[in-house]
């Protein structure tokens with residue numbers, strides 16, 4: 534049976550609608566998935582403070598590039614040796630989207646070099662030679678950074694300058710002092726702007742799909758004899 538151009542167009546629209554709806558179903562779970570520790574960045578490390586002792590002034594900073602908040606409760610902080618600390622608190626330890634969170638070994642800003650820590654750990658040391666920062670959740674997701682001898686300067690932090698968290702993308706901080714003189718930006722972005730990851734907004738996707746559905750419906754209606 535020969536079909537008209539209008540009918541052929543309507544059939545094509547039906548096929549497109551099927552593809553669009555199937556794609557939407559496939560990608561929807563990814564939009565709503567909760568972020569894990571693996572989605573964060575270790576954005577800055579102060580392993581070798583100069584203004585105060587290492588046992589008073591070590592810290593590292595995490596950055597949340599996503600669009601959801603994240604809680605650090607029940608995450609384990611460790612290295613490849615004996616350092617091991619379970620992150621726990623009576624309240625939720627939240628890092629907001631697009632924000633920084635500072636872990637330090639001393640919460641007293643009069644003796645830690647002069648910064649504010651968001652969480653104080655114990656039994657975890659940032660060696661000035663080679664070491665690892667490993668954060669692992671109860672599901673086994675992890676965020677890790679391993680560095681070798683020569684990576685850690687004295688009195689300066691190393692800050693991530695790119696969304697790719699590799700050792701080569703950390704730079705020595707030379708332009709921002711904090712507290713009593715060491716260089717770093719604990720809790721702020723400094724000069725290394727880590728752009729938030731582009732996460733599709735569910736509302737814009739729904740708008741797009743609605744528009745396509747209306748267009749498809751209109752095309753089918755117009756195609757009817």
Ligand SMILES: [Ca+2]
Pocket residue numbers: 580581582587591658659660661
């Ligand atoms: Ca150290």
Ligand SMILES: [Ca+2]
Pocket residue numbers: 612616657658659660664665
């Ligand atoms: Ca260590």
Ligand SMILES: [Ca+2]
Pocket residue numbers: 576577594633692717718719720721722723
């Ligand atoms: Ca910083």
